[in-house]
Amino acid sequence: MRSISKITTGTITIALALGLMGCSPTRSNNESIDGSEAKKELAIELKFLQNESERLINKDGKIEDKTFQSYKNDFNLLSASISSTTKIETQSDSELKESIAQLTKDIDALTEKEYVKSYKKFNSSKTIYEVTLMNNMHDVIDATKTWEGSSNVSDSFDNKHFHSSEAQIKKDMGPAIDHINTVSKYKIELMQDEIQKHRDSFTKLQLEQLKKATHNFDLSLNNQIKSIQFYKPISGDYNVSRDFSYNSYDKYTNACVYITDFESNLGISKAGEF
Known part of the structure; x- marks a missing residue:
């Protein structure tokens, strides 16, 4: 669990932005914990969220998106762990205020048994993955696979520019690469x-x-970028671009082996669908 009392607001800001707000060593889900201990631990998590919510509301200047994304994941993880329906989606002050107030009420209403169950769920790898990682993971899968209907930018670029002029290809190259960097590669970060x-x-x-x-997946996206950078009109040398496309697919299949095994072992139904 986090040790909040020793962390200054400035340190929290930097740590969240860099994704380094790691939990201190957690108990095994098989290790016993009584209701009072579980309540105390969840109270620490709630206090952290209350402080962060207040800081986001009273922000002086723009808050980095990574900082908000980290808070959103922390909030939604605690909410899911106590089986609350309250979720954070946007950085609006009203949503931040209402959601933290409701989450506080939901936690206060827990019974001793529910505190224990919620604490174990909060530290469960399955809950953590489903709440904080899975949506982005499946978005990246969709951005790197080559099936029809996927959001693979390199494939779309190829389909669009197979008969385009070199000038048009160069014009559209930058926006396509920017999309990969700011959407899919950002989700990997x-x-x-x-x-x-x-x-x-x-x-x-x-x-x-x-x-x-x-x-x-990151290597697959890098190869997509290279494929676009070396893309040539139909009359030019297409081999270099095509080789990068093949490499992109190879890295995608490698990644899918790891994530399929990971999800299957957690009993996640979506595993193997990609």
């Missing part, structure tokens, strides 16, 4: 931050699978 933050709740094998999956 967010996932890597969350993996680091919750590293103590994953087994050694799970950490290895997550890290290798995100690394290979």
